[in-house]
Amino acid sequence: MTVTVPPTPVLILGARSDIALAAAHRFAQAGHPLHLVARHPERLETDRTDLQLRHDVPVTLHNLDLLDTAAHGPFLDSLPTLPGVTICAVGLMGEQAENEADPTRAAEILRSNFEAPALLLGAIANRYEAAGKGTIVGISSVAGERGRATNYIYGSAKAGFTAFLSGLRNRLAKKGVHVVTVLPGFVATRMTAGMDLPAKLTAQPAELGEAIFRAVDRRRNVIYVRPIWQLVMAIIRNIPEPVFKRLKL
Amino acid sequence: MILSGWGRYPRLDVTVTSPRAEGDLRAALATGPVIARGNGRAYGDSAINPRLTLDMRGMNRMLAFDPASGQLTAEAGVTLDAVINSFLPRGWFPMVTPGTRYVTLGGMIAADVHGKNHHRDGAFGTCLDWVEVMGQDGIPRRASLTKNDDLFRATLGGMGLTGIITRAAFRLRPVETAWIRQRTIPTPDLDATIEAFETHADATYSVAWIDCLTRGAGLGRSVVTLGEHATRADLPPSMRPAALALPPRRRLRVPMDAPAAALNRHTVRAFNHLYHRRATAQAGEAFVGWEEYFYPLDAILDWNRIYGRRGFVQYQCVLPPATARAGLRTLIDRIAEAGQASFLAVLKRMGPEGLGQIGFPMEGYTLALDFPASPDALALLPALDDIVLAHSGRFYLAKDARLPATTLHRADPRLQGFRATREAAGQARHFASHQSERLGL
Numbered sequence A: 001m002t003v004t005v006p007p008t009p010v011l012i013l014g015a016r017s018d019i020a021l022a023a024a025h026r027f028a029q030a031g032h033p034l035h036l037v038a039r040h041p042e043r044l045e046t047d048r049t050d051l052q053l054r055h056d057v058p059v060t061l062h063n064l065d066l067l068d069t070a071a072h073g074p075f076l077d078s079l080p081t082l083p084g085v086t087i088c089a090v091g092l093m094g095e096q097a098e099n100e101a102d103p104t105r106a107a108e109i110l111r112s113n114f115e116a117p118a119l120l121l122g123a124i125a126n127r128y129e130a131a132g133k134g135t136i137v138g139i140s141s142v143a144g145e146r147g148r149a150t151n152y153i154y155g156s157a158k159a160g161f162t163a164f165l166s167g168l169r170n171r172l173a174k175k176g177v178h179v180v181t182v183l184p185g186f187v188a189t190r191m192t193a194g195m196d197l198p199a200k201l202t203a204q205p206a207e208l209g210e211a212i213f214r215a216v217d218r219r220r221n222v223i224y225v226r227p228i229w230q231l232v233m234a235i236i237r238n239i240p241e242p243v244f245k246r247l248k249l
Numbered sequence B: 001m002i003l004s005g006w007g008r009y010p011r012l013d014v015t016v017t018s019p020r021a022e023g024d025l026r027a028a029l030a031t032g033p034v035i036a037r038g039n040g041r042a043y044g045d046s047a048i049n050p051r052l053t054l055d056m057r058g059m060n061r062m063l064a065f066d067p068a069s070g071q072l073t074a075e076a077g078v079t080l081d082a083v084i085n086s087f088l089p090r091g092w093f094p095m096v097t098p099g100t101r102y103v104t105l106g107g108m109i110a111a112d113v114h115g116k117n118h119h120r121d122g123a124f125g126t127c128l129d130w131v132e133v134m135g136q137d138g139i140p141r142r143a144s145l146t147k148n149d150d151l152f153r154a155t156l157g158g159m160g161l162t163g164i165i166t167r168a169a170f171r172l173r174p175v176e177t178a179w180i181r182q183r184t185i186p187t188p189d190l191d192a193t194i195e196a197f198e199t200h201a202d203a204t205y206s207v208a209w210i211d212c213l214t215r216g217a218g219l220g221r222s223v224v225t226l227g228e229h230a231t232r233a234d235l236p237p238s239m240r241p242a243a244l245a246l247p248p249r250r251r252l253r254v255p256m257d258a259p260a261a262a263l264n265r266h267t268v269r270a271f272n273h274l275y276h277r278r279a280t281a282q283a284g285e286a287f288v289g290w291e292e293y294f295y296p297l298d299a300i301l302d303w304n305r306i307y308g309r310r311g312f313v314q315y316q317c318v319l320p321p322a323t324a325r326a327g328l329r330t331l332i333d334r335i336a337e338a339g340q341a342s343f344l345a346v347l348k349r350m351g352p353e354g355l356g357q358i359g360f361p362m363e364g365y366t367l368a369l370d371f372p373a374s375p376d377a378l379a380l381l382p383a384l385d386d387i388v389l390a391h392s393g394r395f396y397l398a399k400d401a402r403l404p405a406t407t408l409h410r411a412d413p414r415l416q417g418f419r420a421t422r423e424a425a426g427q428a429r430h431f432a433s434h435q436s437e438r439l440g441l
């Protein structure tokens, strides 16, 4: 198979995430220059060197806290060109018990998974619309498919983010701009380190990297990683509410 | 979790952690004895400590490359596969490579691996400029031939027992193409095989596949292959534009454990026969791609499953020049007599001993075989051990899963000194593998 994606720069938000880095490697392997965005981007210096050495592509680091929404516009203006692909891996899970008890923390979870990524991607989408091209990849979660007692603050924010991506795709479908929604199940990353996850349902970051690359290449709309999750979530979505509300999930 | 080496024997219940930064290593060290693990390609129990095994593959970044010298600096968990993928298209290839590219830098250093060019270039130590080793105090120390050279020599070939290798700098060799000019020489018996190695001592690469089931006149018949990196000018003009690229090849995967009977003396004998006949028909020169030449087994992912559930053991020894001929003859005769099918039997001429305090290679001939981990085969191995001892040979720890400590120490007096070094440096209490405990290393 030949790689058909032209090597346009790729903007990666939340670049310190293992999933984001795996995607960075996959796109760099295909020759794409990278702009990596993170808080304290100096922590990514070694990864930047690694990406450059391995794949012989330029990689730049950018400082942005997505919660600082006033900084979004100036940040986009500071980029030398408008990157053809944007991938957003920003997210924050927290602990459900703490999220329930502390409204400040809950707000932070809601904003980090929904408001902040949505506002920045919305601003990028407007620029893509004007340019008549561009691809946005939003990493949401299966946790947004149905609220569960153990994870619903995070889950509801992801639900909002999924709906936002869906609307964006619908709005821009005829404008040459494509939106990919990524719905991972479990992924073995820093976020889930130490959790006891079932091996068959748990993807490695590299699988996400590959899946995201292919989804962009093939203009897929919504992808589950480890396809089994599509089935699992279909079942979970279809459990009648009177039964669901009694389940421990 | 259940963990094993590449031979899938023995299998042990092990706690594994995946450190991502030096702080994680320090935290792990504070809990008690550990062993570092690379990509698990050692065949036996070298990279297993049931109490705590550190999976180093998460620390795998490339840190610097100097195109003037070909020196690459990287974290220990980087795989050779990644190095080749990145640097072969830019005209660089490993100076020394084992027969699989799915190994880590740390694993190559810890076993001081050798390749098909050992007789000329030596083992991995020849291209290793420095290594950084974290001792029990949690401090990484840089060691080279000019600084901390004791630590350097003990770590090279030291099977992870001197500390955790965190990063290293090693040199790649410049190549003009990704192709090998291969010459195939079928030989009718052991004398001719040895003769072929000695005649072609100046070849960059040499190795033989050897038939270990034939006795009598044809004992030791082999297919010797020699190799040189092809230059651009060597290649036919049509191949020159993409000289450094190879089309991606399809990989096969062994989907499940083969039934235990799939590999037996009959199937292996048939394979050996066909292989030898084909090689005789194709004797001469050919251009072979780097993957096919260096890593034929890597084309079949998970090939270790062809031995079935019970797993298999590798057996690798090296015999000095003076006794090699007689020793090899006795070994092969014994194996053939037992009718134990070794699917892969590889013979290679080795050059002088390297820099490692207990490194495996030494001048002579090394024979590597594999056997199913069946009661019959395991019962044969002590007889082979005795033959190796009687011919002043030594054993390769990276392949071992079953040697008795007494046999190993009789074969290699350097190990006592190594143990003493480890005691003196306080490493013995902090770095241990299932193998080091079994063998008193």
Ligand SMILES: Cc1cc2nc3c(=O)[nH]c(=O)nc-3n(C[C@H](O)[C@H](O)[C@H](O)COP(=O)(O)OP(=O)(O)OC[C@H]3O[C@@H](n4cnc5c(N)ncnc54)[C@H](O)[C@@H]3O)c2cc1C
Residues within 6 Å of the ligand: B006, B035, B036, B037, B038, B039, B040, B041, B042, B043, B046, B047, B048, B056, B076, B077, B097, B098, B099, B100, B102, B103, B104, B105, B106, B107, B108, B110, B111, B112, B113, B114, B115, B158, B159, B160, B161, B163, B164, B165, B166, B297, B398, B399, B433
């Ligand atoms: C198909 C095949 C062909 C092979 N061919 C050859 C060959 O031609 N020549 C040859 O020499 N070998 C050969 N080998 C053996 C292999 O090269 C060695 O066993 C090598 O050490 C494996 O590297 P690894 O990264 O998988 O290490 P592991 O198998 O995980 O570990 C091997 C040893 O290295 C130590 N180690 C690993 N990482 C570190 C670290 N970061 N710090 C400290 N210690 C560490 C471990 O403790 C252990 O003792 C072959 C193996 C296979 C499966």
Ligand SMILES: NC(=O)c1ccc[n+]([C@@H]2O[C@H](COP(=O)([O-])OP(=O)(O)OC[C@H]3O[C@@H](n4cnc5c(N)ncnc54)[C@H](OP(=O)(O)O)[C@@H]3O)[C@@H](O)[C@H]2O)c1
Residues within 6 Å of the ligand: A013, A014, A015, A016, A017, A018, A019, A020, A038, A039, A064, A065, A066, A067, A088, A089, A090, A091, A092, A093, A112, A116, A139, A140, A141, A142, A183, A184, A185, A186, A187, A188, A189, A190, A191, A192
């Ligand atoms: N792991 C899973 O099982 C799983 C499953 C489904 C979905 N996901 C989603 O996948 C994405 C990546 O997650 P991950 O598993 O790789 O975990 P992760 O390492 O926690 O990644 C999340 C990243 O978002 C960044 N981030 C959070 N808030 C930010 C802000 N305000 N500004 C800038 N960056 C911010 C974090 O940066 P810092 O390093 O600065 O904290 C972190 O790098 C997330 O959206 C997550 O929800 C993960």
